[in-house]
Amino acid sequence: MIKTSGLKKLYVTEEVETTALNNINIEIDAGEFVAIMGPSGCGKSTLLNVLGMLDNPTDGEYYFLDHEVSSYTESQRANLRKNNLGFVFQSFNLIDELTVYENVELPLLYQKVAPAARKEKVMAAMDQMSMTHRKNHFPQQLSGGQQQRVAVARAVVARPKVILADEPTGNLDSANGDEVMGLLADLNKDGTTIIMVTHAPQYAEYSNRVIHLLDGRVVSEKMSGAGRA
Amino acid sequence: MLRNYLISTLRRLRRAKGFTAINIIGLSVGLTGAVLVLLLVQYELGFDQHNDKLDSLHIVINRVARPGGSDRHSPNVPMPLAPELLSQSPQIVRSARLAIGEMIVHGDEGSFEEGVIFSEPDLFNMFSFEVISGDPAAALSRPDGLVITREAALKHFGTVDLIGQPVALTNPAGRNEFQVLAVVESPPVQSTFQFRMVLPLQTHFAFARRELNWNSSNSFLLVETAGAVGKYDLDETFQAIVQKNKPDRAHVDAQGQQPTDRPYWNFYLLPFEDLHLSAQVGIGVDPRVLAILAAIAGLLLTIAIFNFVLLALGRLKSRFVEVGIRRMIGASRGNLTAMFLAEVLVTTLFALGLSFIILEFSLPAFNRLLGRELALGAMVDVGFWAAVVLLISLLVLAAGIFPALRLASMRPVQAMHGIDSASRKKGALRVGVIFQFSLAIFILVTALVFNSQMKFVLEQPLGFNQSQIVVYKIATEGEKISAWSQRLKEVLLRDRGVRSVTKTSVSVSRGFDRQGWYDRSKKFWRAVVRDVDESYLTTMEISLLMGRDFREQDDAEVVLVNQTFVDQFGLENPIGYLLDGFSYGAGTDPTIIGVVDDYNFSSLYSKVQPMMLRKRPAGLYSYLLARIAPDDVNGTLQRLADSWKNAAPGIPLTYNFLDEDIENLYVVEKKIRAVTQGAAILALALAAMGLLGMATIEVSRRTKEIGIRKVLGASVPDIMSLLSRRMVLSNLLANIIAWPIGWMVMQKWLGLFAYRIDLGLGTFVMAGLLALAIAVITVSTQAVRAATANPVDSLRYE
Ligand SMILES: Nc1ncnc2c1ncn2[C@@H]1O[C@H](COP(=O)(O)OP(=O)(O)O)[C@@H](O)[C@H]1O
């Protein structure tokens, strides 16, 4: 489903040139739950962004569902993204001016889903995340855990093939963190591919494979938790 | 403290280069306009100030009562008023009558027509003109004395050393010898009286007819008073004079009716100082034109101020942390307000500097357009600088106070954390953008309406074919005009490029040559009377509605009239109607032989008047109108010029195209049109710059939101429409404000024209759409950048 070869990402600023990713070769199959780990600044987010087509690699090839997308334009990438990918971020990234319901509905609007089907899907996703009772609240009126549940609901509402999560528990206490991880694990059981960046070893246990990065390189790939079983 | 303000201000201005540029350019354009208006107002106020006795100088104005409309204030008064006034009123010390005319000067360099004024000796004892040699007052007390200016002396004789020089001059009354008895400097440009030659009043060709005639108001009357005399102080004296002399026209209007219960004629003394800016008299500059210019400058400044305020408000957020820190370490609200105002002041001073540079380069062009001699160096005095300082202070307050107060009212802790306590109150900003749009639309509406009205006026069917007609002026003695006009008509007709030629007394004019008469039944008639010949209708292509055209053998016993004449005087069978009383018993009264279609023989500010066309053997045919073939116009003109010079070496060759003459009736309008168009373009450019700034702010404020939406699948067009939506909405709301105001203002202006366009919705829609297009384009440049950026780039800004 996902395959990279020789993937490289350079950040060139006025003072320094940072190699955020250096010769990344990985392959991820449909249905996997992959965790990416490594110290701060090693390139985890960069990798996730490239895999999520939010950014282009500087060099190398990236196959997503057999499309070689490394040189796609933003509008081509946008098209692939909206039909296949869902995102969850550490900082939730909800739109403050929209209600919970409207936030969750947004991806469907951009996919031009018909109103009736839209309502059904939004309600289903919110139900799954137990957020239905908060649908008319604004993000600021919710706790961090609730906000992240909304973000997850938004990520899954369009039934994407892959969910990319960048430290989804980073801003949450452990109770809330556990709950979000449980949600992701459930989604994975239902067949959604999950790629997640995390710092916490206990959450890496939810995955079936852990990719360790250091200074932009893959240093190890291990089967883990679910994978070993 | 001040140093700290200054340094941080300069750094901030440098960091936000784009916004700084928008502010400085906008303010400098507005300031340029404002300074220009200041210079112009100062210039106009300086008119006639060179006269030492200005305080005691007046001009007699006749306020003519009109039943329906507003009274007419005419500077033209009957000649016999002067001696009456002098003898009746001890407050009048001196007087000088003044008439304007033309003379042909036969000088060393050939014969040229020259505008001259005719006046009396005391003119030079009342008004201050610089004398080079001789005694101008003495010159005017002799019947053959001549006062000439340096400029005219050099033109005609190549020297100013002319005292005693005989000069031959020709006017309609004949050729006469004069003697130069005084040479003076040309009047200063800021003098109402402009002349190149001054001749004794009694040498005016019509002096004998007018000297004792109370029915002819044809000369100015200037008086010097002893001490201060109020405008209406002499009212009773004037009324007594009018009563005593019982002039016919002092009591009746055009229809022979006593128009109002007030007297028809009302003389008063207008201080000469006020003449130049009197809109009622209309000799100098109409202060309303100055008001229009001031309004335009004000509009530009307003737009610039709005840009400033909107951009400042939009960027407040970027300063919260700084403000929080300053407040935490002890800055008071006053300190912060002062700090922000200091920033505005610095920006404004930069703008002022730039505007002086712009002025330096653009003054020559303005001067050419306005026919003025404005200059930065000579004209600026303390008053000017005081006005500039006042302007700058107002500007700083207008642009700075609102953002300054908003900034200063931040609560320290919130400010520290970049929380805008008023972030939900974006109202001011929205309203500001809407207002900005309204201004732009209003300006567009004005420019579009002005343009189409002027186009309409210039392309209005005049009732005759104005193109390809060349107007030749025959300047010679009155008794010779008739013969010369016939002779030169034949000369012109001989050329193969000439289709037809007609003789006439007037080509086009803004005023009227009207005559009034009573018929047997004491009914009063009044009509414009023109002398023409039998080729007039065919040459001008005027259609004949009834009866017949002139024939070659016709004389003054038959006339043509226009349709308005027939309508106004209710003639049921105009053909054969005898216009009895027209000749006041001094000849045969004419009979109407034909009716012509109304054609417009003056400015389109006024409706067509009743008109009579005469054909007199001894008519004052001062003009030849020649219709020429459209091909090889230049060749034809050249050949005609050559034949003219051969046939009439003593008559100066002056010609121009009739359509140019007609266009010249609208010189002021054209200048105003040029100014409004220029201002409209500038205003739109400024407004667009402001919108660009706003769009930049909006996009950067919503960067994160845009990123999230893109991650969730928003396409490039989705983002574009998201960002443009608010602009489009503001634009639509702005139309609601701008349309009614624009409609009212333009309706009022169009009301000045007798022939005018109808205000259609189209103009307004067009203005709205244009403003919308500008907005969408400016916003799009920003939106495209945001929409096509990598989503990560947008998300990183949190
Ligand atoms: N936009 C950018 N410009 C320059 N350097 C960047 C940019 N984004 C990330 N980097 C650098 O790239 C490296 C990898 O960053 P990142 O992928 O965010 O690390 P992390 O593993 O903590 O998520 C870091 O050294 C970071 O400083």
Ligand SMILES: [Mg+2]
């Ligand atoms: Mg990271």
